[in-house]
Amino acid sequence: MIPAEFDYVAPESVADAVAALAEHGDEAKVLAGGQSLLPILRMRLNAPGVIVDLGRIAELRGVSEDGDHVVIGAMTPYSEVLASELVSTHAALLSKAIATVADPQIRHRGTVGGALVHADPAGDVGAPALALGAQLVVAGAGGTTRTVAADDFFEDLFTTAVGDGELLTQIRIPKHTGWGAHYEKFVRVSHQWSIVGVAAAVRTDGGSIAEARVGLTNMGSTPLRAKAVEEALVGRQATDEAVRAAVASVAEGTNPPSDLNGDADYRRHLATVLTRRAVLAAAGA
Secondary structure (H helix, E strand, O other): OOOOOEEEEOOHHHHHHHHHHHHHHHEEEEEEEOOOOOHHHOOOOOOEEEEEEEEOHHHHEEEEOOOOOEEEEEEEEEEEEEEEEEHHHOOOHHHHHHHHOOOOOHHHHOHHHHHHOOOOOOOOOHHHHHHHOOOOOOOOOOEEEOOOOOOOOHHEEOOEEEEEEEEEEEEEOOOOOOOOEEEEEOOOOOOOOOOEEEEEEEEEEEOOEEEEEEEEEEEOOEEEHHHHHHHHHOOOOOOOOHHHOOOOOOOOOOOOOOOEEEEEEHHHHHHHHHHHHHHHHHOOO
């Protein structure tokens, strides 16, 4: 199919992009990697008057280090994050999750920031961002910026704290150096969206779990963080029996969808099984 007609703007700075969004208001749509937006345009599920393409804004790309944080530009493609030694060393959970995203072609074009702002609950970046306590930097009019904790970033289905006329510019991830990490994803077909996914980062000490971070994919209208399970894991031995008991309640309070891939109860069962597997793998057990 062919998209409806639209005007096209390709700013070369964040300031110019924000100005373009302010000028065009509700008529504007932001184009990052385009892996979600372009199919929507082609099927005419959305017909914006203006596309604001962020592809020429160099300041939005790249991975760097800032003290005790790894900083990822919002327009950095998955493939670049996956190849980053900084990320694999200090935020391994994100690397593990990105390695499961679609296929090499999608990972070459799709961007981490685009996925976070799109906020598909079945996407594989939100749960690791939550689990790692990421901070999302948002730019607005007049050169203003604000930082939103990942816990507050995802508001509802396809809805985030990025407001009208704002752009996500950076993802700042506290270093989790030395932590084990694993992303356990259940799909029916290779490269598919997660039916359920679990992101787990674990720091062990002498065979027991000293700290744990657990995020859930596609168990509600937003990615979820399993804080009660994190607390239950602390002090447990990294054994199947101990971890099984600690994660038994992981699906409590969740609201997973029911669809052709499985009903809500099936997903709750999957979440329990996958969380046990992810935590044990992250702990090296």
